[in-house]
Amino acid sequence: MSQEVVETEEGLKIRKLVDLRPSTAKEYQDAILNRVDHFSKRRDSVFNDATENIIVKALQIGLQAKVKIDELLGDNKDKIHEIVEKLLFLGL
C-alpha cells in the first residue's frame, strides 16, 4: 500500500495513505456470510425461512438476467425502464 509523509502546520510529520484498496476482498465477503451464520443459529431466523430463501434465489437469477439484458439494450435501457415503471404503477 503506498503512503506518503505529510507535515502539519505545527511541524508534525504524519503518515498518509494514498490508496483505497481492501486488504483482502475475501474477508469482506466473509463478513456477510459470518453474519448470516450467526443469525442462522436461531431457529426463527429469517435466513432459515425456506420460502424467503427460494424468493431470494429467484431474485438473484432475475438480477443476473437483467444485468445481461441491460447490456444488450444499450442506449434503449432508459426507455425500457420507463415502460416497466409505467406497468408497475398501473392501477395504483
Next chain:
Amino acid sequence: MYHLDGTDILNEKYYKQTKSVCPECLGKIDAEILEKDGEIWMKKTCPEHGDFKDKISSSAKYYKWTHYAQRDKDGKIEWQFLKNGEANAPDCKSEDPRGCPYNCGLCDEHLSTCSLALIDLTNRCNFNCNFCYANVKKAGYLIEPSLEDLERVMKHFREKAIPAPAIMFTGGEPSVRADFPDICKMAKDLGFKEVIAATNGYGFQRKKGGLEFTKECFEKGLDTLYLQFDGINDETLEKTRGIKNLSKYKERVIQNCREAGLTSVVLVQTVVKGITDLEIGNVIQYAINNIDVVRGIVYQPVSLCGRITVEEMEDIRITNADVIKEVDRQTNGKIGIENAWYPLTTIVELGRIIGYLADVEPVEFTCHPDCGFATYLVVDPDSNEMVPIMDYFDPLKIVDFSNRFWRKIKHKEKEQIKLFENVLGDFGKTLDKGVNWLDKQQLRARFLIGMLQYTKKPGKLMEMFSRMLLNGEWESISAFTHGSLLISSMHFQDAYNMNIERTKRCIVHFGVAMPDGTIFEAPFCTMNTLHRPRIEKLVAKKMTAKVENEFDTAKGERVIDAQEVQDEIHPEVAYNGGTKKGEKKK
C-alpha cells in the same frame, strides 16, 4: 448536480429565515441563513450581545441541492429531503413561553421520533480530552445513574407509541462501569434492537481481561462499538487526547473485538481543522483494512463550546461539506462530493415502504437535511476494489422510484381494504384480511421489480439488499451492513450555529432519570448547548478523592482499584435525593 442538472436552482442565491440562540446569553433570537461567496452562512443579532455569524456549509451548491424541493405543475411540493415524521406524544407541558428549545422535554413542538436513545452511564473517564464536556474532573461532581434509574430511562424510550429502536451508552467512558455488560443485557431484554457503546475502547483494550470483557459484553447484547478513532498516527492521537502511543491501544480494541466475534465497530473521528482532518483518508483505509470487524466511519466535525471571536471561529470551524470535500480529495476523487453523498433523510420513504409491506416498524430518519450525510462503500465483485455503492445501483433512481411508489400506496397504511366486512360480518373480516394480504404481496412484487431494474450488479450484497426489501428484519439489515462500509458525517450543533428548525427534527435524544421520578428527554444538541449544566446539577453525586484520582489520565490507565471506586459510588443508592432502594421518597 444530480437532478438539478440543467435547472437554474443552483444559480439562485439561497436565503432563509429561522430562529437560533445567542451564544452569550442563550436567548432565542432571529437568524438568517444566506449564501455568500459560494458558502452558506448564519447571521444573527442579539439585542444585548451584538452580531454573530457562522459558517453552515462550505459548499453552497451542495447545500442548495440538499434543500431542493421538487414541485408539481401547481407548485405543490412533491418531494424534498426535509421529511416530516410522526412524533410521539409530548412528555411535558410547554411552560416556557419562549418555546423550543427551552421546553425539553420532549415538548409538543418536536417533529420527529427518537431513532437513537442516548444515556450517559457515567462521567468518569480514563482520558481527559481538552474539548470534552462530560468529564468528572472538569465537572467537579459525579454523574452515575443506578441500574434502577437506567431501567427507568430505557423503559421510557421503549414504551412510547413509536419506540426507539437503538440505544447508545455514552459517558465519560461507559466501559469503566463494572456493571456495563449487565446494562447491555438490560437494554437487549427491554427490546432495543441495536445496543451501542460510545467508547474510547477502555474496557475492551485492557491487556488483562479486555478480551473476556469484550466477549461478555457481546454475549450479553452489545451489538456495536462506536469507537473514538481520530487517526492512525500516535502524533495525532496525542494531540487530541493528550496520551502517547494510543494507536496500540486502539489496535487492541479491534483485535479483541475480532477474537470475541463482536464484528460491528464504527470508527468515530472527531474532525478538527489542521489536526485530525489530515487523517480522514487514513481512517477510511484503516476501516477497509479491518473490514471483517469495522462496519462504518462517522466523522464528527467538532462542536464549539465557550466564547470565541469571529476570527477564531473562522480558523477552527469545519462543516459537513468540508469533511466530504476532504474525503473527495484524500481518496483522489473516488468518493466524490458531486455524486457519492446523500442526506440521512434520503431513505425515509424507502424505509416506510419496507416497514409497511413487511409489517415492521420503519426506522424514521426524519432529521434535518443539515444533520448528516452518508454513503456506503462496497467491494466491486469485478475489480475487488472498494467503490461507492452508486456503482452497484442507481441510488437516485431508487430513491425517486421509492418516493413515487410511497405516494401511491401510503393511504393503504391507514385504510385497509374492506370488501366483505359489511356484508358478511366476522367471516367477511377474515376474507378481508386475506384480500389485504394478497394486496400487499402484489405491491411487494411491484416494488421488488422496481428496485431490481435500477440494480447494476448481482452478488451477496444484493442478496442481502433484496432480503431487506422482502422482510425489513433487523437480521437482514445487519447482514447488509456487514457487507458494506458506511461512511457518514454528523455535525452536531452548538450555540453559534444552532438552527431551531434542525433542533425540532432531532432523532438522537438523551434520556436522564430525574430525582422526581420523571424522565428528562432532550435532543442531543440542546442537551449539550442548553440543558446539561442544569440537569446534571440535579442528578449529581458528590465527588470523592478516589473517584477523582481513579485514572492517570496522562496515560489513560487505572491507578485505583475498580472495586474500591465502585464501593465509594454506592450503586445501591438511587439518585432520588440519595434515597435508598425501598425507602419512600420525600
